[in-house]
Amino acid sequence: MSSKTPHPPGNETTGPRGHARRRFLAGAGAIAAAGLALLAPVWSGIRVVLDPLRRAGRDPSLVPVARLAALPADGVPRKFRVQADRVDAWNTQRNTPVGAVYLRRTDDSLQAFNVICPHAGCFVNLAPDQSRFVCPCHKSSFDLEGAVDDPSSPSPRDMDTLEVEIRDGDHVWVRFQNFLPGRADKTPVT
Amino acid sequence: MNSLLRWLDDRTGYRAMLRKALVEPIPGGAKWRYVWGSALTFAIAVQFVTGMILWAAYSPNAQGAWESVYYIENVMAGGWMLRGIHHYMAHATMILLVLHLMQVVVAGAYKAPREVNFWFGIVLLHIVLGLSLTGYLLPWDQKGYWATKVATSIASITPVVGPAMQKVLVGGADYGHLTLTRFFALHAGVLPGALIALIAGHVYLFRRHGVTAGQPRDSGHGAKPAGVEGDEQDGPDAHPPRPRDGWFWPDQALRDAVACLAVMAAVLYLVIRTGGAPLGAPADAAEPYAAARPEWYFMFLFQWLKYFPAGTEIIGAIVIPGLVVTLIALMPFAGRWRLGHRFNLGLTGGVLSGVALLTWLAYAQDRADPDFVFAQTNAEADAARAVELAGAGGGIPANGALALLRTDPLTQGPRLFADRCASCHTYDGHDGMGRSLPEPQTAADLKRFASREWLEGLLDPERVATPEYFGGTDFARGRMVRMVQSRIAGFTHEQQEDLAKVIKAVSAQAALPYQAEADEADQAEIMEGTALVSSASAGCTECHEFQGVVEQPLGPTLTGFGSNEWLTAFIRDASHPRFYGDRNDRMPAFGPEEILSDEEIRLLVDWLREDWQAGGEGGGPR
Numbered sequence: 001m002s003s004k005t006p007h008p009p010g011n012e013t014t015g016p017r018g019h020a021r022r023r024f025l026a027g028a029g030a031i032a033a034a035g036l037a038l039l040a041p042v043w044s045g046i047r048v049v050l051d052p053l054r055r056a057g058r059d060p061s062l063v064p065v066a067r068l069a070a071l072p073a074d075g076v077p078r079k080f081r082v083q084a085d086r087v088d089a090w091n092t093q094r095n096t097p098v099g100a101v102y103l104r105r106t107d108d109s110l111q112a113f114n115v116i117c118p119h120a121g122c123f124v125n126l127a128p129d130q131s132r133f134v135c136p137c138h139k140s141s142f143d144l145e146g147a148v149d150d151p152s153s154p155s156p157r158d159m160d161t162l163e164v165e166i167r168d169g170d171h172v173w174v175r176f177q178n179f180l181p182g183r184a185d186k187t188p189v190t
Numbered sequence: 191m192n193s194l195l196r197w198l199d200d201r202t203g204y205r206a207m208l209r210k211a212l213v214e215p216i217p218g219g220a221k222w223r224y225v226w227g228s229a230l231t232f233a234i235a236v237q238f239v240t241g242m243i244l245w246a247a248y249s250p251n252a253q254g255a256w257e258s259v260y261y262i263e264n265v266m267a268g269g270w271m272l273r274g275i276h277h278y279m280a281h282a283t284m285i286l287l288v289l290h291l292m293q294v295v296v297a298g299a300y301k302a303p304r305e306v307n308f309w310f311g312i313v314l315l316h317i318v319l320g321l322s323l324t325g326y327l328l329p330w331d332q333k334g335y336w337a338t339k340v341a342t343s344i345a346s347i348t349p350v351v352g353p354a355m356q357k358v359l360v361g362g363a364d365y366g367h368l369t370l371t372r373f374f375a376l377h378a379g380v381l382p383g384a385l386i387a388l389i390a391g392h393v394y395l396f397r398r399h400g401v402t403a404g405q406p407r408d409s410g411h412g413a414k415p416a417g418v419e420g421d422e423q424d425g426p427d428a429h430p431p432r433p434r435d436g437w438f439w440p441d442q443a444l445r446d447a448v449a450c451l452a453v454m455a456a457v458l459y460l461v462i463r464t465g466g467a468p469l470g471a472p473a474d475a476a477e478p479y480a481a482a483r484p485e486w487y488f489m490f491l492f493q494w495l496k497y498f499p500a501g502t503e504i505i506g507a508i509v510i511p512g513l514v515v516t517l518i519a520l521m522p523f524a525g526r527w528r529l530g531h532r533f534n535l536g537l538t539g540g541v542l543s544g545v546a547l548l549t550w551l552a553y554a555q556d557r558a559d560p561d562f563v564f565a566q567t568n569a570e571a572d573a574a575r576a577v578e579l580a581g582a583g584g585g586i587p588a589n590g591a592l593a594l595l596r597t598d599p600l601t602q603g604p605r606l607f608a609d610r611c612a613s614c615h616t617y618d619g620h621d622g623m624g625r626s627l628p629e630p631q632t633a634a635d636l637k638r639f640a641s642r643e644w645l646e647g648l649l650d651p652e653r654v655a656t657p658e659y660f661g662g663t664d665f666a667r668g669r670m671v672r673m674v675q676s677r678i679a680g681f682t683h684e685q686q687e688d689l690a691k692v693i694k695a696v697s698a699q700a701a702l703p704y705q706a707e708a709d710e711a712d713q714a715e716i717m718e719g720t721a722l723v724s725s726a727s728a729g730c731t732e733c734h735e736f737q738g739v740v741e742q743p744l745g746p747t748l749t750g751f752g753s754n755e756w757l758t759a760f761i762r763d764a765s766h767p768r769f770y771g772d773r774n775d776r777m778p779a780f781g782p783e784e785i786l787s788d789e790e791i792r793l794l795v796d797w798l799r800e801d802w803q804a805g806g807e808g809g810g811p812r
Contacts, residue, residue, distance in 0.1 A: 026443075044268035048266050048272050
């Protein structure tokens with residue numbers, strides 16, 4: 001600063017203590033007024049940004065996924081698209097794809113797995129030789145029962161099984177849900 | 191904490207910067223009249239914050255723009271207030287800018303060495319106008335859509351490059367997805383970026399020149415990160431503070447902050463008073479919108495264009511505004527002449543008065559124009575209905591909310607009635623849309639057709655031959671009218687009671703949704719009435735077929751009278767033997783002659799039967 005620059009404020013000599021108090025009050029007043037002026041936009045902005053926390057997720061009721069006839073009882077998992085009604089923010093979509101499942105049928109059992117890897121959310125593949133599930137991202141691997149089959153697999157839990165039901169003897173219904181990835185327990189996304 | 195801040199200061203020098211930003215001497219002391227620049231900067235900052243959050247919820251595409259704005263406005267918590275602040279703060283910005291400009295002109299702050307900064311201000315004004323123009327389209331409602339069409343059409347009359355310019359701006363031959371993505375890129379990217387750069391330059395130059403001594407200062411203060419270099423106090427107007435001089439911090443800052451608070455209070459008052467920013471019905475290229483008007487600060491241009499006959503629009507829209515802006519930009523040079531400052535004051539005053547006069551004329555003419563008032567009333571009804579339908583059970587389909595309005599009997603019925611039916615019929619005495627008819631009606635009034643009240647009027651000897659029923663038709667001299675006037679007029683009390691039952695029975699045939707409760711409650715009387723209609727004593731079946739019984743079918747069948755099926759078939763072809771046969775007066779065969787499509791007939795029938803989707807709870811938390 002040049003020599004013409006004035007002394008910094010507060011050093012003036014008109015009653016130093018009263019002046020300092022006045023300065024403090026003015027500064028505090030300025031900050032309070034500015035804060036108050038920003039209150040409404042910041043508050044409504046925060047509410048809008050956090051609005052998704054107030055919205056419920058998709059209703060996880062049972063939806064029809066496949067005909068039993070399309071599912072041989074050979075223990076080989078087969079992939080099916082899951083379609084359901086869903087509210088996507090402002091749109092209401094009927095019978096729209098919401099995910100996919102592997103259905104696996106043996107002579108005495110029927111299993112449904114969500115295709116999403118519990119590790120980091122990738123789409124798990126069936127190995128080419130159909131002997132196990134392999135995740136293409138970080139190589140989590142699961143046996144055909146959905147259990148982690150390799151101690152070095154990064155997945156913290158087995159593949160997520162879904163509630164499955166046969167109706168009218170021929171239709172496979174699944175309660176399709178997603179679960180939080182990256183944790184040992186199976187917690188539904190809501 | 192202190193050592194951490196010391197470390198940060200050592201690496202960044204932020205303390206010196208802050209000092210430079212805040213320790214600015216104000217010659218003559220802090221003044222209330224210096225607050226305008228800061229208030230303007232504050233308004234723009236609020237636009238950035240609110241705009242960024244709106245951005246996180248907005249979808250710029252033709253089937254998602256209105257829908258996402260609807261969602262922000264009516265579903266998201268706090269959304270209406272956020273959008274309301276953004277909307278009214280845009281108005282406040284415009285007012286503050288003009289006040290700021292007036293202050294600069296009055297103070298002569300455009301003179302040397304501040305010419306460049308004055309030009310920065312002029313460009314800033316145009317950027318803010320551009321932001322308003324582009325922002326107006328983004329909700330993709332009828333108002334924004336049609337008003338912006340005017341703006342882009344004006345762009346197309348630019349010589350040589352006009353048509354290409356319009357196509358580039360609009361992103362194609364017609365308004366659509368690309369119009370929105372482009373306008374959004376301008377509104378949220380290009381223009382705000384330019385605005386920041388110019389404000390930085392504006393503040394830098396202001397700091398370089400200092401406050402116009404003894405005059406209102408001409409720009410915002412505050413801890414601007416950029417543009418505070420070169421803040422040496424060696425400008426011609428920089429003085430070391432005399433005892434009465436003040437400092438920006440905290441004296442002026444307090445006044446500035448109070449001014450910002452006042453601006454926000456005014457904006458919030460408007461937001462709460464009006465319930466937030468308006469949202470019209472979804473944009474529809476096929477739906478006329480006579481209430482299309484730009485925002486109030488463009489209304490003077492809107493009015494101005496009315497005075498230029500075909501072929502001369504270019505003079506009004508481009509040449510004269512261009513000349514005026516050039517004259518304003520040349521003020522610093524005009525100001526050098528002896529009378530220059532007075533000339534500039536006169537120019538500013540003249541332009542502002544002209545703008546004010548044109549704006550007033552525009553609103554005065556609209557207010558006095560019944561067509562405009564009518565269009566505006568309808569636009570408000572459509573907007574409310576669109577929101578109601580979007581919030582109703584079915585939600586908004588993937589192809590957008592417009593589909594909801596196009597298939598809504600309550601919205602389309604009155605329009606179809608006014609276009610196709612009101613040349614003969616009335617609806618509650620008007621044309622369906624609430625307008626009175628230029629000529630007396632020649633066919634029946636169809637409000638609540640086939641309801642009990644409607645039938646009571648038809649079977650009333652006093653009313654049957656009035657224009658409300660058969661008065662205007664050939665049937666005024668027909669057997670039905672004669673029957674009502676001779677036989678019913680002489681009914682005994684007992685016969686009157688039977689007539690009431692007959693009316694209830696015939697009306698029940700219509701299964702009207704709004705009469706469902708009454709029909710349910712009066713089942714016993716309806717049973718008796720139904721038996722009476724078919725009995726020979728009542729005489730109905732002398733001419734009208736009812737449940738297979740008829741002597742000589744001359745009038746319309748009473749089986750299912752007024753029901754969805756009956757009314758659809760009747761509108762399709764009233765000359766069908768079921769109805770009037772060859773005794774039909776002038777009712778066109780709307781179906782076979784393809785005057786109305788099946789969908790249009792459905793909309794009309796549902797509207798006449800008041801069979802439409804009730805509102806949901808999505809009406810908003812107002």
